[in-house]
Amino acid sequence: MDLESAMSLHLKLLDSLVTVEDRSLCKIRAMAECGGPTGEAPPMPISALEELGLGITSMAGRLQYALSIHLHVDKPEAWETAHYLKGEADGQARILYVGRAVAQATAAGAAPSLPLRPGLSVGHERVTYGTLGAFVASTRDSDRIRFLSNNHVLAACDRGTQGDDILQPGPYQGGKAPRSRIGALDEKEELHRDGVTPNIMDAATCVLDGDVSFHVGELRGLSASIPPPVAVIGSQVAKVGSTTKRTTGTVIDIGFSTKLWYQGEGYLRFDDLMVVASDEVGKRFSRGGDSGALVFRPDSREPVGLHIGGTELDEARGIPVSYVAPLDPILKKLGVTLIS
Template sequence: MELKSARALKDELLDQFRSEESAIPRIGRRVSAMAAHPLNLPIAMFPDTGGVGIGVAVLGAKQYGVAVRLQRKAPETQQLASLIHKKASGESDIRFIGRVKAQGTATPLQPGASIGHQLVTAGSLGAFVELADETGVYILSNNHVLAACDRGSPGDPILHPGPIDATNAAPATPIGTLSKVEKLRSRRASANVMDAAVCRLNDDVPFDPPQPNLTGVREPMGDMLVAKDGRTTGRTTGVVTAIDMDDIWIDYGDETGFLRFDGQIEVEGTGASPFSQGGDSGSLVWHPGSEGAIGLLFAGSDEGGTNGAGLTYVNPLKPVLIQLRAKLS
């Protein structure tokens, strides 16, 4: 049929079915964020046509019909779709699409997701951890990602995605609150050994366990193959090129300046690509062979290494977990 006819038929069908609410049961199911089980409440799970979307279908070049989208499988919706198909003289496109969800933090959080304090651009979710004597799930990342180099305070909201990655379709949404922070040492005589912090994940935020399933913590060794999931470069692989690196000066920008780190792990990317880039800070680094985690990625250079793509620096994980009284979930 012509476009004008398809639109007119669609409007006619909507007016008819909206005036016949009794034909579709309006007892819906709402899931409460704080409830362990769905609550059956007298609300409309789907408005008006009871989970049957109606529109104009494109059937071919200048050929149109009625689009029928079923959001729940039930005798009532199947019957309604059949009636629409008959009324459209067969010129319809009927599909089951299930529940349609708003995008954003409904997608389960995973390691490598973009996160950050409101005062930073964005970093990476490193791992899900548990804290001793505390309930709930926590996110492990860097101080400079979660606490903006000590400018943040416990209780501050942590956002996903990080502020720089926010869009109208996926705004920066609070997913947790800053909990514990290992303060950065700025005095020249004091060396840092970690750039780490944790935030408590809000109870209603869905998350996926780490992939791969980590078996614990491993000591880094030279030539060890490692991998990470990061906000910017995704999953990359590298090789440990040095351990126990002391006197590494890290540029944290104008507000914080240069800070000295001791006891760090150095990683070079395999192939021609770097192991990490800006925004990958906070990523957990692990050994693919044993699935044992070795460290927390926090810094990198633009030059150096056999491939010239730069080197990455990683906090050994064991001291981080001990200091924060945490263990991998």
């Protein structure tokens, strides 16, 4: 199907998942399968996006598109729902078992490191740690350097307030105020926690203390051009994370809707994500601690997004994937531009 048809179908089926209130898709399925409203249907949990994710993938290059369905749980009813959705797409769908989706701000191991550079461990004093994504300049205050990462890394899922200490390394790796302070929480985009209102980003900035040195590292020479997700699907991308360092992968889906598990917060809904699968055999694109890493195209040096989480699945059981929020809306919302 063409992109417009795929997007329309995605929105229609997504609406059927997030608006169900009677723990079933009976009305939807019965009308499709039985010709009327009285047919029976398998149970469907209210929290459908905790078990399933829905997006758009490309087929036959980038000229044809299909529905992409991710299974976060290995349950018969979830598989049945996935195949129902595939039927609604006239078979033009791909089903992947990927495991539970989580925000990835945890792991172990690093020492303080200056000058700062993308890929280092950082975090609010109330979190474990995540990744320094990229250095940015504010459109409101260009005299001070900032860096970009996730809200759940720098703002502790909105529990942090402007001016709070940001540490390097993160607290789980030994960072402790005041000796490990590198700057202060600056701007953040608040997260919607009701599980219904969609988030399209998980982002915040830290303003560096004046005596902290920095280097753009592997992000030197990034393009000022940020391509839209539809131009990136099927492309190779890379990121530099605190845990897995530099990895590469392929953008397999765009416009993806799912729920990610946030420790201490529960499931948060996200829409319009990009999905990345690793290019490297036996190696994931991301793991815990990589949250906040900037994702870019290594060939064109175009930045494309900010890593926010991934799935926990063992590679032997399925396909672990990573979730990336498109970058352009993030930069505009926070009022910053990349430094490279």
